[in-house]
Amino acid sequence: MITRWVSGAALAVAATVPTAVSAHTATLEWWPCSGEKIAMECADLAVPLDWARPGGRTITLRIGRLPATGVAEGSVLVAYGGPGGPGIATTRAHPEIWANLRARMDVVTWDTRGYGEQFGGRSDGLPCVWTRVPYPKVPADDADFGRLADTNRGYAQACRHGDPEFFAHLSSADQARDMEAIRRALGGGGLNFYGASYAGLYGQAYARLFPGRVRTMVLDGTANHSDADWLREVGESARDNQAAMRRFFDWCGGTDMCPLDDAAHDWRKLVAKAEREPVAARRVEASYDAQDLRSLALGLARQGEAQWPVLGQAIQDALKGDASDLAPRRGARYPDLSTPVTECLDWPRFRDRAELAATLTRLRRIAPDTESAFTLATGTLACVGWPVPATNPPKPLPGGLPPLLGAGAWVESDATARVVRQAPGSVTIRHEGPGHTLYPFNPCARAHIDSYLTDRTMPPPDTVC
Template sequence: MLKPLATILAALLAITGQPAIATATATPSAETRPGSESTVRPSSVTPSVVTAGSSLTWQPCPNDKIGMECADLQVPVDWHKPDDRKITLKLGRLKATGASEGSVLVAYGGPGGPGIATTAAVPDWWARLRERMDIVTWDTRGYGEQFGGLSTGLACVWTRIPIPEAPRDDAGFGRLSDTNRGFAEACRHQDPQLFANMSSADQAKDMEAIRKALGGAKLNYYGASYAGFYGQDYARLFPDQIRTMVLDGTWNHSPADWSRELEEMAKSNEQSMRRFFTWCATHDCQDVPGLWHKLTERARRKPIPTTTANMAYNARDLQSLALFMARQGAPAWPALARAIRKAAGQGDASDFVPARGARYPDQTTPVTECLDWPRPTTIKELASTDARLRKIAPLTGTANTLASATLTCIGWPAPVTNPPAPLPKGVPPVLGAGAWGESDAVERALAAVPGSVTIRHDGPGHTLYGFNPCARDLMNRYFTDLTLPPPNTQC
């Protein structure tokens, strides 16, 4: 389930607040560029940092209909205090239908996407891989019943709030900080210790506990969407414990230069709009690019109204909504052209209002994300970043980048405990995958890992495993045989 900053990552990753992996629309092809396949050699084993039990007690999952078993694993709420309070992780397992050769740990993103419920909804995805391997998943810490999860949850009201406008001065920055802190404190008050330990790095340490509880064999991991950040953190923390790792439809939490990565996000968004405008040039909407420039300039001065009560969109709102439509590809482009014409010509942005009827972009209280991503600390820093990205991406500005997403984290009562950082030496080759934009981002994340390969889908969608048979077959072969596809593979 994608939430918090992931509503921005939603458009970064082409998702919209639902189970992350369940929203892809990629239309696969079976084309693979020629080349030689490579075989990954396991890295040497070194002692792991985290300790956990060595066995699990499996029994049928609650309301099980597919033969999934569940087990409880106790882990520290704060991994820096391993002997302190414990929380419960609920694990799910689909046993191999043939002789098991090991386990693949699966996470669907979110953060907070319930692994057990999502796996139960899509068991056919794993049918071929289950011929040789167990499929293991878990419900991530902090995201309990309200997210469909069975692990220890943070019992707070997950308030939906609009992503705010960027403040223009110190006073506005202070007001935004106070507003964000108010939302956050309501959650933090329920369980301050858990609130402060819900980063992707904490999830990665939970993954290491799961690996050890499964018997200690090296990790095979599939991470989709936001769970790709769990994988990147695991690679930073436990590089010697990885056998195979797939990062599918994720973004880059491993840059050497965060400012440069923000620029790459903006460039990717700009490319999405230019792709749409290129299509317009030959599809009777040649007037739309000019109308778009006029519309966004007008919306910067005054939000464009809609027929929905109390709903009007500023320039960044329109850019975010247009990007969501543009990333869906040609089937959505005629509607986007009509929406721009209507808003520019009639002053009515109603065709941008999402079908669900909520203000967009919006998000729920962003606990994990505010621990994972840098946020501006001064109005000067914010204004400088905003100006730089708007120059790089005049069509889309800061929309759907973490420069705008992290506005909701200004004033957060917990520090960024898990900032982006490059992957270390010693990580074995990793397999990335993604559609438009995603494949570029994951390739940047893996640039420091020699031998890594990224499967690309030149089209819309979010994540490939569940929807692209070509990519799924290649990922399965990597998991079972340690065989990577050739570089520049297209699916």
């Protein structure tokens, strides 16, 4: 799935909260957010739970605003991904990154629907125990595929039983319709949007639903949810991952900081060993099969030169019988993910094991050293057997969009570029190094993004920051 960008900051509740303003009204009633030292304002907005039934049940979104420090020329709507990253808490924790943009624009964010107090949000949340589950194993046969479906259905029902209607309306398209309600409540005008990580899918959904209302849109470190053939994009992401592993192999061959004589050969030898019998990780009392090793090693390879010496030593030690240094640095001993409610509404899942097997065979040809690791071929295995269908599957962007701006580091910039190039005149800012999203950490990218959001000034094609 997509890496979560979530601040650990606590979010205080206003002592007196006005009644939520309806999505059908034109203004928001702002009040000072409780405990604020940065003059952040809050408001509530009531929106339909099911946008296909605008007169039905409503939920409340909590909106936050950092007012412009100069004369406000408009607003930028910001989302941090996750899915479920609390917009207000994250903005409160990192107001400094918006300082230049705030000279001319209000910075507006919101706590996304469904992800409530457990995620630090104050919008209405789905009553759910957000369980972290082991990354699904590739089924060995049809019986395994059926057991996987039953297991996933059990995890899903634990989240679904408290509010089945809410459970079915947590897709990125639902978030995009909420964005449109926020845009109207702010007074209309074209939408300026910055979406980081998974929130880039909200932006892509908005562009499909409301192409004529986009003024500017930044997609930073996001996945491509806009390909007509989602399995083709799975292949492209596998190709990107193979390139990440190749960077590590090349580095290893040109430095004395790597203990491996032939990194590619040693890596393939280790994977072949794990395919015969899992390799022990004694320090953490675990053992890793080939699928585990690919995910764990790729995670280190994508972090760049800071982690490449660790990866080289870990491969050497694993060949000697102990894969402990490949274990995750925090949390579970094995690759895992949280209950993927939004993801399973956004991405298709395999119909049967035959379709899965054909895809995995293709990925082995494309990416012999990483195969399906960190791709939706294995990520969506958690959605097999899900009790609700994918209501917001990938689709191409429509015509008529203004130029979009993408941004990303290794791997992410390639995926983001495949999205924005569908809108003529678009540009992707690349960072030739590791990382996840650019705006918070890369001043060069931030300056280009601010110029685009304010003046619609695009950076030159092939800009590298």
